[in-house]
Amino acid sequence: MVLLLAAGCASTQEDPTKSWSAQRLYSEGKEALTKGNYANAIKFFESLEARYPYGAYSEQAQLEVAYAYYKDQEMASAVAAADRFIRLHPTHKNVDYAFYLKGLASIDEERNFLEAFLTDIDLSDRDPKALRAAYDTFRELVQRFPNSKYAEDSRLRMAYLVNSLAQGEIHAAKFYFERGAYVASVNRCKEVIERYQGTAAIEDALGIQAKAYKKMGLDQLMEDSLRVLQTNFPNSKYLKEVAALSAKG
Numbered sequence: 001m002v003l004l005l006a007a008g009c010a011s012t013q014e015d016p017t018k019s020w021s022a023q024r025l026y027s028e029g030k031e032a033l034t035k036g037n038y039a040n041a042i043k044f045f046e047s048l049e050a051r052y053p054y055g056a057y058s059e060q061a062q063l064e065v066a067y068a069y070y071k072d073q074e075m076a077s078a079v080a081a082a083d084r085f086i087r088l089h090p091t092h093k094n095v096d097y098a099f100y101l102k103g104l105a106s107i108d109e110e111r112n113f114l115e116a117f118l119t120d121i122d123l124s125d126r127d128p129k130a131l132r133a134a135y136d137t138f139r140e141l142v143q144r145f146p147n148s149k150y151a152e153d154s155r156l157r158m159a160y161l162v163n164s165l166a167q168g169e170i171h172a173a174k175f176y177f178e179r180g181a182y183v184a185s186v187n188r189c190k191e192v193i194e195r196y197q198g199t200a201a202i203e204d205a206l207g208i209q210a211k212a213y214k215k216m217g218l219d220q221l222m223e224d225s226l227r228v229l230q231t232n233f234p235n236s237k238y239l240k241e242v243a244a245l246s247a248k249g
Contacts, residue, residue, distance in 0.1 A: 017044070022052040026061055033064065038072035041065075063094060070105050078105035099141035100150040103157065106134035128168050135161040166192050166201035173208045182212040203229070207238025214245045
């Protein structure tokens with residue numbers, strides 16, 4: 001009898017929330033979230049959904065757990081949780097926030113991205129798939145919810161992401177050029193010119209492309225690139241660089 005009682009006590013200690021209502025699990029989760037105890041918040045919200053899969057508390061817990069994962073630097077889990085909420089509740093009043101959170105988590109942890117966003121730290125060497133995923137998510141938010149309170153910030157982040165993606169292509173173009181892979185370099189430059197008009201990377205793309213064409217002996221294509229470069233960037237450093245290459249023959 002004593003052993004059974006002890007076992008029963010141990011079992012109770014293992015899960016003190018066993019008899020909690022959905023409301024209490026949600027309240028405890030919110031309190032843990034407010035205090036920055038994200039791991040506990042995640043446990044409370046996930047327990048709530050597992051025990052009470054239907055109802056307003058469960059729906060909100062699904063969104064709260066995405067935010068808790070995000071704050072706990074568990075970005076893959078945050079994206080998955082936000083995406084799940086979007087799929088399960090496409091007409092929910094807060095689904096725009098789920099898109100916004102998914103976009104943030106698709107890039108990186110909040111501190112690093114906001115730091116880059118506000119101080120122009122270069123993100124162009126990061127995985128372009130993550131940047132494109134973030135861009136697509138913010139774009140969908142803006143298209144579906146143009147009046148959302150998250151729409152304006154999403155537009156700003158989209159503009160920043162486009163520039164980062166364009167600079168990523170320029171990094172690759174320079175890498176290939178420096179190693180004599182001129183066709184690959186030109187292809188990256190074309191990608192920038194075709195997809196990222198209006199970004200600062202256009203000047204680099206035209207200049208590197210002109211230099212690569214010169215290296216390949218494609219003088220007419222070089223002249224075409226130079227003409228566009230001269231028209232749009234008359235003071236570009238690449239004009240002198242291409243001229244120097246031409247002088248060498």
